[in-house]
Amino acid sequence: MYDFRSPKKKYVFPNKSAPYKKVCIGMGGQYGDVIMQEPALREFIKNNPDTKIILAICDKYKEVLPLFYDYHENIIDYKIWEGYDDWPAESDIKYINSQNFDAMFPCEKPEHEQLDWPKYRHITTETALMLGLSASTTNIQLNMPPGVVKEPKTVALHLFSSKWPAGARSLNVEKQTAIVDHVTSKGYKVYQISAPHQPHIKNTTFVKGTYFESCKKMLSTELLISCDSGMLFVASAYDHPTIGLMSIAYHPIANTLGTTKNWQPVNPNAVYLEHMLAAQLPIDKIIAEIDKKI
Numbered sequence: 001m002y003d004f005r006s007p008k009k010k011y012v013f014p015n016k017s018a019p020y021k022k023v024c025i026g027m028g029g030q031y032g033d034v035i036m037q038e039p040a041l042r043e044f045i046k047n048n049p050d051t052k053i054i055l056a057i058c059d060k061y062k063e064v065l066p067l068f069y070d071y072h073e074n075i076i077d078y079k080i081w082e083g084y085d086d087w088p089a090e091s092d093i094k095y096i097n098s099q100n101f102d103a104m105f106p107c108e109k110p111e112h113e114q115l116d117w118p119k120y121r122h123i124t125t126e127t128a129l130m131l132g133l134s135a136s137t138t139n140i141q142l143n144m145p146p147g148v149v150k151e152p153k154t155v156a157l158h159l160f161s162s163k164w165p166a167g168a169r170s171l172n173v174e175k176q177t178a179i180v181d182h183v184t185s186k187g188y189k190v191y192q193i194s195a196p197h198q199p200h201i202k203n204t205t206f207v208k209g210t211y212f213e214s215c216k217k218m219l220s221t222e223l224l225i226s227c228d229s230g231m232l233f234v235a236s237a238y239d240h241p242t243i244g245l246m247s248i249a250y251h252p253i254a255n256t257l258g259t260t261k262n263w264q265p266v267n268p269n270a271v272y273l274e275h276m277l278a279a280q281l282p283i284d285k286i287i288a289e290i291d292k293k294i
Contacts (some may be wrong), residue, residue, distance in 0.1 A: 001111075007176045018048060018103075019048065019050065019051065020048060020051045020102040020103050021050075021051065021052065021102050022051070022052045022053075022054070022099070022100070022101055022102055022192065023048075023051055023052075023053055023054070023101055023102055023104065023105065024053075024054045024056055024079070024096070024099070024101050024103075024104045024105065025041060025044065025053055025055055025056065025105045025131070025133075025207065026056040026057070026081070026104070026105060026106055026131075027035050027041075027055065027056065027057045027068075028058070028106060028131075028178045029061075029127075030056075030061055030162070030230060031061055031063075031064045031211060031230030031231075031234075032229060032230030032231075032232070032233045033127060033230075033231075034057060034061060034064050034195045035064065035067070035140060035142075035233040035234055035235065035237065036123055036124050036127050036130060036140065036143040036233050036265075037124075037127045037128065038124075038141065038142060038237065039124045039125075039128060039135035039136075039137050039138065039139070039140060039141075039248055040124075040127065040128035040131050040133040040134065040135045041055075041071075041133075042137075042141065043128070043133065043134060043135050043137075044133050045072055045074050048176070049074075049152045051074060051102075051140075052074060052076045052286075053072075053074050053075045053076065053078065054075075054077050054078070054079050054099065054101075055068060055075050055077075055078050055079070056078070056079040056080075056081055057072075057078070057079075057080060057081065058068075058080070058081045058083065058084040058087065059081060059082060059084070061211075062080050062214065063210045063211035063212050064215075064230075065078060065080075065212075065286060066145065066212045067142055067145065067212065067215065067234070067237075068142070070143055071142070071143060075217050075257075079095065080109075102265070105131050105132045105133060106130060106131050106132055112126065112130070116253055117253075117254075118158055118251070118253050118254065118257060118261075118262040118263070119253075119257065121262065122138040122262045123262060123263050124137075124138045124139075124140065125138060125267075131171055138266045139236070139266045140233060140236050140237040140265065140266070141237060142234075142238065144219070144235040144238060145215070145216050145219070146210070146221045146242070147216060148216050148220050149220055151189070151220050151221060151222075152222070153188045153189060153222065154188060154189045154190070154191060154220065154221040154222055155183050155186055155188050155189070155190050155191070155221055155222065155223045155224075155225060155294065156190075156191050156193055156207075156217065156218040156221040156223070156224045156225070156226075156227060157176065157179065157180065157190050157191065157192045157193065157201065157204060157225050157226075158192075158193040158194065158218070158224065158225070158226040158227065158231045159176050159179075159225065159226065159227050159245070159278075160194045160195070160198040160199070160227070161227050161228070161229055162195070162229070164195075164198055167250065168247040168249040168250045168276075168277045168278060168279075169228045169229070169245075169247045169250050169278050170227055170278065170279065171227060171278055171279050171281075172279050173199055173201065175279065175281075175283055175286075176201045177201055177202060178283050178287075179225065179283075179286060179290070180201050180202065180203050180204055181203070182287050182290065183290065183294070184203050186229055186294060188222075188294060189205065190203065190204040190205065191204065191205050191207050191217055191218075191221060192204035192205065192206050192207060193207045193214045193231065194206070194207075194220060196208075214231075215231070215234050218231060218234070218235065218240070219234075219235075219238060219240060222241060222293075222294065223241045223242070223243070223290075223293050223294055224241070224242045225238055225242075225243045225245075225286075225290070226242065226243070226244055226245070227244075227245050227246075227247070227278050228244065228246045228247055228250060228260070228263070228278070232244045232264075232265050232267075232270075233265045235265070235267065235270070236265035236266060236267035236270065239267055239268055239269050240267070240269065241262070241269045241293055242267055242268070242269065242270035242271075243270070243271055243272075243273070243286070243290065243293065244264065244265070244270055244271070244272040244273070244277045245270050245272075245274075245278055245281055245286070246260040246263070246264065246273065246274035246275075246278065247260070247275065247276070247277075247278040248260055248273070248275065248276050249276045249277055250273055251263060259274065260272070260274050271289055271293075272294075273285060273286065273289065
């Protein structure tokens with residue numbers, strides 16, 4: 001039985017030494033957090049080639065899970081947790097204690113033990129440490145989802161963050177409209193990837209459906225233009241051409257460092273522009289980068 005009530009144990013760590021026969025790896029956090037933990041999962045599989053894995057994720061962000069289907073034959077099942085802020089819920093504990101895992105790795109929302117970690121590590125390395133694992137690479141790799149068909153002369157736009165209308169990462173409607181006007185003037189179709197409650201930018205096609213379906217639509221385009229969000233990390237897993245607009249103010253430690261460098265996904269086909277507030281990025285600078293990409 002696992003003890004979840006010990007005040008000294010925030011996470012559940014291995015209860016025996018490797019080699020493990022069966023483990024649970026919990027991909028914690030929001031969409032981007034889940035994706036950026038892939039290098040740790042990949043390294044664990046490499047170092048434990050005979051270990052069977054249950055890949056777990058909370059119900060709140062389960063829509064990202066299909067990106068991990070057919071990831072590796074060592075993943076024998078997927079688990080959707082009932083708990084999130086209150087993980088583990090009673091049903092989660094019942095499931096865990098029925099599985100006889102050799103080890104469990106953190107399944108709660110990831111938290112940083114070292115507040116100034118960006119001085120020393122990239123976000124993918126940091127999230128691996130929060131899982132109780134390690135990652136020797138900062139790049140993310142995922143298999144292309146089935147059904148992605150490339151559409152010539154298309155662009156994906158994702159410039160409202162999950163915190164809109166609050167927060168520092170979103171671009172205002174006026175700048176988004178200017179971007180769309182410029183892209184469409186070149187004969188490109190623009191798909192807007194946003195939540196249903198967010199404004200629909202004129203002359204875009206609003207993408208409806210699950211987060212997974214939005215990811216597939218983004219991958220069908222020639223270019224992603226996005227604020228600092230999980231979509232940037234998804235794009236990086238496929239080296240998808242990307243323009244990322246980063247907000248220094250969104251990350252408290254970045255105010256000291258003056259850069260979001262260690263938050264930026266590793267993508268050879270991406271360029272990242274940063275400013276204290278994303279909305280303060282000069283529109284001519286954004287347009288110039290778009291012209292280099294399309």
